[in-house]
Amino acid sequence: xxxxxxxxxxxxxxxxxxxxxxxxxxxxxxxxxxxxxxxxxxxxxxxxxxxxxxxxxxxxxxxxxxxxxxxxxxxxxxxxxxxxxxxxxxx
Numbered sequence: 738x739x740x741x742x743x744x745x746x747x748x749x750x751x752x753x754x755x756x757x758x759x760x761x762x763x764x765x766x767x768x769x770x771x772x773x774x775x776x777x778x779x780x781x782x783x784x785x786x787x788x789x790x791x792x793x794x795x796x797x798x799x800x801x802x803x804x805x806x807x808x809x810x811x812x813x814x815x816x817x818x819x820x821x822x823x824x825x826x827x828x
Contacts, residue, residue, distance in 0.1 A: 766804035
């Protein structure tokens with residue numbers, strides 16, 4: 738059930754973000770949708786609200802955009818975690 742729910746939410750989010758019109762407005766870079774913010778907005782839209790009007794989801798997604806920067810080749814910095822011993826739980 739959880740897999741199907743996530744799949745439906747992903748499909749809903751991809752359909753909604755496909756309908757969002759992003760204007761360039763004289764910016765240096767083209768813009769793309771911030772998918773993590775769009776996913777959260779779609780999840781909020783689909784939740785049950787007690788008497789509230791649903792939010793304008795396309796305008797929320799349009800506000801959360803990221804620039805597309807060509808030729809960006811930085812290596813991703815990984816954060817390493819030190820392993821923690823859980824022996825204190827068995828005392």
